[in-house]
Amino acid sequence: MKYTAFTYLLSFSLVLCLIGCSHPTMTSEENGTKDSLTSFKSQLTIDSLPAHEQKIALEQQFQRISNKSLTDSTRYDYLSILAYKAFALEQKELFKTANSTAERIAQRLGDTSRMADAHWNYGAYFLQEQVYDSAYYHYKQASELYEQKQNWYYTGKMLYNMAFIRSRLRDYTGSEILIIRAISHFKKVNRDKQLYESYNLLGIIYKELEEYDRAHFYNDEAFDYLEKLPDNFSMHAGYLNNAGVIHQKQGKYEFAIEKFNEALQKFDLERKNKNLYARLIDNRAFSQLHLKMDETVLTDLTRSYQYRDSLQNESGMVISNLHFSEYYAKINDTNQAIRYAQRASVLAKEIGNNRDYLMSLKLLASLDQQQANDYLQTYTTLSDSLIQAERQWRNKFARIDFETDEYIQETKRLEQQKTWILWLSAGLLLILSLAYFLTRQYARNKQLLFESEQQKANEQIYLLALRQQSKMEEGRIQERRRISEDLHDGILGKLFGTRLNLGFLNLKGDQETKQLHKKYLEELQTIEKEIRAISHELKYEMTDSGMGFHTLVNNLLESRGTLGDFEYTLTRSDNLNWEEVDEKMKVNLYRIIQEALQNIVKYSKATHVTIDFQKELNHLQLMICDNGIGFNSNRSSRGIGLKNMRSRTEKLLGTFEIKSEPNEGTKISVQIPLKTFTYETK
Known part of the structure; x- marks a missing residue:
């Protein structure tokens, strides 16, 4: 019974994980692209077709996408939808082709979100193929890319998937660290469902580590978020089953039976969820077997096995056979106990359920004394190989973490180097620009100084010209005054004296001669007036130096x-x-x-x-x-x-x-x- 609840919850978590691999909401840069994507999705509704026809239909769509004239972002969206559909229909080769093409487009675009989406697809694919190291690697790549974009919801989902893988391979410490990181991101965006799943997984981890008080604590934390979710009857019943299993591990069988009965009575699981119903009545019977034997134990074990057989739940059938074996061992029917233990051993080995196979070997060694050594030898060999495998897985995960962290550090170093180069280039460009500006400014200032000096020189030249013009005008005026004074004081005086002297002459002659003498004296007087007028004009005209x-x-x-x-x-x-x-x-x-x-x-x-x-x-x-x-x-x-x-x-x-x-x-x-x-x- 040790692995009953754990196997169920890991399977349940795997389903949640794979459902969670649905793509993020896509955005498009082209008008009408959302409608075209919806139309494209409807064209991929081919689930009812035979497998070979599904493959042909998907390949035809891939060729159409490859040949169609589209932008890279739109082509990526189409390929991403096609890859997811191929994954859902288990068309593996087409999935890998479509997703690798989409990844190359995302890298060419430098689109971090789309690159993360492509890694997410790979992680889901490799998880389904149980290639856990590859799945873990791609989930880690996706988580780092989403974290760069500060998309805390998708970062948390990737961390949850990584934690699930490590818990499945019994690396509980590594899983614990990852799930705690996931919880911190889910709290940032108030994702109640993911917080329920994360605390639920954390409770299972502590149960496997046999830290039952902490397992109860985190199981109750999960329930706090569970109450906020609508239509949660299956998860609620699962929570009660988990609580019962933890009590069962602690040997508190009465508390365990209470939890199992509460789940069975509160929800109509026999009709709504037969797998969970079979698990609960099996767990109740197993607890009742250890508490107090009664007729209900065999009845519940039988009903649980019948449901599991009808549902082809082989892992559940292994658990039922183990519980039948313990039941018959309890009532001292060793042959029946050995027979059911052997059935469990064969079926567990067939389906590769190593944990339950080990449990069956251990049970057979305690029941069949004649072959006990053979069973113990097989048990020891397988247990050692599993421990070695688990150690190798832990080393692989550690190496992936180290290489990824190393890559991240190298990327950061290159980014810092790039940043420094950009800053230095910008600084050098700034210095050169400043030097060019200063040179231009110096030349401009020099030109302005030259122009200023030239202007001053021109003004000085003009002042000199103006002064020279004034001097010339002043010289002209002085010369006119000199001529005026010479005419007035010199020539005019001489003419006046000459005229007076001529007037006092006692001329003898006829009357005509005297008249002519008088006429000449009058003309001299007229000349005097003219000279006097010229003298005055020369003296008083153009006295303005302006x-x-x-x-x-x-x-x-x-x-x-x-x-x-x-x-x-x-x-x-x-x-x-x-x-x-x-x-x-x-x-x-x-x-x-x-x-x-x-x-x-x-x-x-x-x-x-x-x-x-x-x-x-x-x-x-x-x-x-x-x-x-x-x-x-x-x-x-x-x-x-x-x-x-x-x-x-x-x-x-x-x-x-x-x-x-x-x-x-x-x-x-x-x-x-x-x-x-x-x-x-x-």
Whole structure:
């Protein structure tokens, strides 16, 4: 009876494990793909066909998928469904072909979830084939990939499957570690059913380790989650069976029978779950056999065997034969006891149930004294080989864990190396970019410095030109004054003296001669007046030294007019005296005009330009107008020319305004305070 409950629960857990291998919900990147996947699943509803027709149908679908124009992600989804269907219908070669193709696609996509799904499929396949090391390897690969994606539910399921495999091979310590990890993940996502299964398996493990108090504790923990599940009668009955078996192991047969009876009375298992019903009445009979012999023991054992035989539950039939043997040994019917023990031994050996085969050998050795040594020898040999096999399995699992962990560490190392390379590359790129930026900035600053120096030099040249023009104008004025003074003080005085002397001459002659003399004196007087007028004109005309600035602006207009093919008008108010205007203001005004004319030549297509200077109160106003094509002045301009004009105006504490409309020409207004600027520049 030692393995009765354990065998049942491991078989039950295996069913749960395989059911749990159904694929995660698939997502698709294409419109209508979910509908097409549903349609594809319906096309695979071929369970009722004969096996060879199922194979042909699945192979045809595989060829269609291979030849159809699909994205990799969609092709993977189709292949994954096909692989699962082939697995369910035991079409092994097609399963491996479809799943390996799907795995390659997942690797090409770099899709961690899909790679994990492919490993999950392999794990389920190898578990069904009882190739436990391969199954364990693929489940571990899947668990690591799901953990990378922080998919705690699927990570927990893979850990549960790994724990199940190790418990099946009696590596209870390794199984315990894995199932505890699985529980921690299931708790993160509140998966009650998986928590029930995990605590249930943990209770079985501690029962096998003969830590019965802990087995009870975890069995009760499983029940706490079981109560949260709907339609749980089979699992509830299974929980009661587990509790009864643990009491049975402790020798508490009355408590065990209570649990078995509760399960049998509470649920209609004889109709709903005959396998579980047979197990419960068998366990109850076995406990009753050790507690107190009565007529119900043989009745329950017989009914249990009959159900198991009808259900072809060979493992259950082995257990029933062992219990029959113990029953007849209890009533001292040794021959019957040996006969049932031998039946159990033969059947256990046929189905490869080594644990129950060992139990039958041990029972036969105690019953058949004549062949006891042979049975014990066979028992010892098989037990040693099983212990060795279990040790080898544990070593395999440890090696898989080590190699996988080593691979993970190497992967992490390569990832870190890749990260360092990326950071170093980024840092180097940043340094190069910074160096390039600084070089560009240095060159730009140097260019700006050069332009600034050039501007200063140009302004100095203009100031020198303005001063030179002023000097020339001043020289011209002085020369005119000198000529005026020479004419007035010299020539005019001599003429006056000559005229007086001629007037006092006592000329003799006829009247005509006297009239002619008088006429010449009058002409001399007229010449004196003309010379006096010329002298005054030379002295008082063009006394404004500001005519030099006016001339410079006129020269600029003349040169730009020739270049831009436009006519111009230059005017100023009479009350504007350029001598009152600071030279720095003149420089900036000249630069503003120069920049405006430059823009007119380049963009305006104007035929006439007007520049007007007006003095209003204490302000100087400059107006620059053209009849060009204009532009939308409401839009912000990025041109440096306008910015420079505005900047120069602001330096003079003035205001700058530009008005323009398409096809309406352009008007620039600059207004500068004269006194304020003079004050600021002192």
